[in-house]
Amino acid sequence: MVEVSTSILSVKKGEESKTFFALEAAKTDYFHIDVMDGKFVEKDTYQTMLEYASYIRRISNAPLDVHLMVEDVKEAVDDFSAVEPNIITFHLEACKDEKEVMETINYIKQNNCKVGIAIKPNTSIKEVYQYLPYIHMCLVMTVEPGKGGQTYLSEMTEKVRTLKKYIDENQLEIDIEVDGGINLRTAPEVKKAGANILVAGTAILNAVDYKVIIDELKCPIGDVSL
Numbered sequence: 295m296v297e298v299s300t301s302i303l304s305v306k307k308g309e310e311s312k313t314f315f316a317l318e319a320a321k322t323d324y325f326h327i328d329v330m331d332g333k334f335v336e337k338d339t340y341q342t343m344l345e346y347a348s349y350i351r352r353i354s355n356a357p358l359d360v361h362l363m364v365e366d367v368k369e370a371v372d373d374f375s376a377v378e379p380n381i382i383t384f385h386l387e388a389c390k391d392e393k394e395v396m397e398t399i400n401y402i403k404q405n406n407c408k409v410g411i412a413i414k415p416n417t418s419i420k421e422v423y424q425y426l427p428y429i430h431m432c433l434v435m436t437v438e439p440g441k442g443g444q445t446y447l448s449e450m451t452e453k454v455r456t457l458k459k460y461i462d463e464n465q466l467e468i469d470i471e472v473d474g475g476i477n478l479r480t481a482p483e484v485k486k487a488g489a490n491i492l493v494a495g496t497a498i499l500n501a502v503d504y505k506v507i508i509d510e511l512k513c514p515i516g517d518v519s520l
């Protein structure tokens with residue numbers, strides 16, 4: 295079953311509360327919290343995302359899907375564990391070696407969170423295979439991390455398909471999340487390729503009716519929305 299994780303990165307200033315309540319009412323499956331430290335990526339959203347996540351935690355039961363685009367992953371895990379996220383995803387590229395990746399996986403688990411690993415568009419999908427038995431989700435970035443509103447990189451569809459094939463061949467139970475440029479045009483191909491959690495920011499936040507767009511993003515492959 296496909297789920298939708300709404301990225302709050304591009305929420306309009308001054309409309310945060312209204313937007314979060316409306317997304318809760320529209321039954322977004324997750325709130326996607328894009329944490330950027332101004333070092334791993336250029337933008338710094340760290341404190342803003344901490345405030346937003348704390349606020350959402352108070353008004354909604356929807357799970358928080360925290361996407362760490364930071365160099366100091368452990369520090370961010372400490373800070374964001376306070377808002378009791380459902381899952382914390384860190385970038386493979388933020389770790390210097392396998393030992394650090396495994397330490398980070400275990401550190402997140404010790405904070406009672408599920409674990410995801412994210413990979414940038416230029417990182418080979420093979421780099422993540424060895425960690426799959428230890429994590430709950432693989433986040434395939436379908437844009438270069440760092441900002442919302444970018445265009446989907448169509449060559450990522452094959453990457454998702456390759457990951458799905460590997461997961462099925464190895465009888466693993468892993469969610470595949472895609473993130474960046476996901477909308478009604480690109481959703482069908484990534485779902486067909488095997489993604490089961492779609493992150494969308496612009497496509498949802500710019501819609502007139504959040505529930506309509508969320509339901510249309512989720513509708514099973516081949517279903518034509520009425």
Ligand code: DX5
Pocket residue numbers: 301303304326328361363437438439440441442443444473474475476493494495496497
């Ligand atoms: C980019 C973030 C994405 C982004 C998605 O670094 O990880 O979550 O906000 O935004 P859209 O859906 O607008 O591409």
Ligand code: ZN
Pocket residue numbers: 301326327328361473493
């Ligand atoms: Zn993200």
